[in-house]
């Protein structure tokens with residue numbers, strides 16, 4: 001029986017991760033041990049490693065909140081999963097389960113929430129300890145490497161589209177055709193919506209068309225708000241801003257139809273000016289959305305199991321993580337990198 005595992009550990013903020021041999025953790029009461037098969041690399045992992053945000057993780061820690069693997073051992077009292085199940089250990093690692101937000105299935109904003117690969121060790125390791133009450137249950141037939149990006153990027157874009165409350169047949173704008181946006185286009189089409197994709201890169205817009213977008217608008221071409229209003233016959237019922245750009249936020253409000261909803265999931269630093277007259281007189285809702293609850297997770301995975309949504313992925317070994325971070329920092333990663341672990 002193996003006693004040690006490989007892990008990529010943050011020992012100091014802003015420094016390369018250190019590949020280490022650590023003892024395989026033992027799951028305590030109410031916990032499970034997961035043998036990692038694959039883990040996606042998200043921009044948040046880079047922020048965690050650099051200590052960019054006000055609430056910093058405690059050092060040392062192992063990043064990664066898109067880990068998928070097989071339950072290898074159960075702590076005392078666990079009944080929610082069994083050995084051999086394929087599960088995911090997401091950003092929402094656990095929550096209190098009884099505050100007003102948890103009771104309303106809004107557990108991502110629970111004050112007691114713990115975060116995978118941030119306040120808890122994550123999936124850049126051969127084994128992960130997880131809370132079985134909050135893991136993602138991966139449907140049969142969905143490979144670990146396919147599921148990995150969906151438990152963060154997938155649920156974030158899917159929940160964001162749900163939060164627009166657009167109905168089948170109505171228009172949504174997906175602003176930004178990157179890691180979140182390319183999934184958002186596929187979710188929106190699968191949900192029966194008409195999609196107008198907005199980006200500043202013609203190559204990404206061509207990809208958006210291949211993924212099913214009904215219309216595309218290059219935001220650097222003339223007046224993108226007017227172009228969206230033309231394409232959608234009066235503005236989109238829902239707008240999802242995935243681009244981490246303040247310009248995209250401001251444009252997104254202008255692209256929203258009267259009584260429509262503009263949902264923000266991108267996280268550029270700073271604040272953006274809101275055209276109050278338009279928001280008030282056109283009854284527009286501006287809403288933030290942050291990952292999703294466990295039901296949203298099951299739904300986001302079900303679309304993929306049914307073949308309706310598929311992430312663009314690039315496979316790398318754990319040992320390549322510092323190179324991947326370097327490329328991510330330079331905006332040089334066209335699709336989601338998934339770290340794949342050898343099966344023994």
Ligand SMILES: [Zn+2]
Pocket residue numbers: 042043044045065091152153
């Ligand atoms: Zn993420």
Ligand SMILES: [Zn+2]
Pocket residue numbers: 095096097098099100101102107110111112
């Ligand atoms: Zn709570």
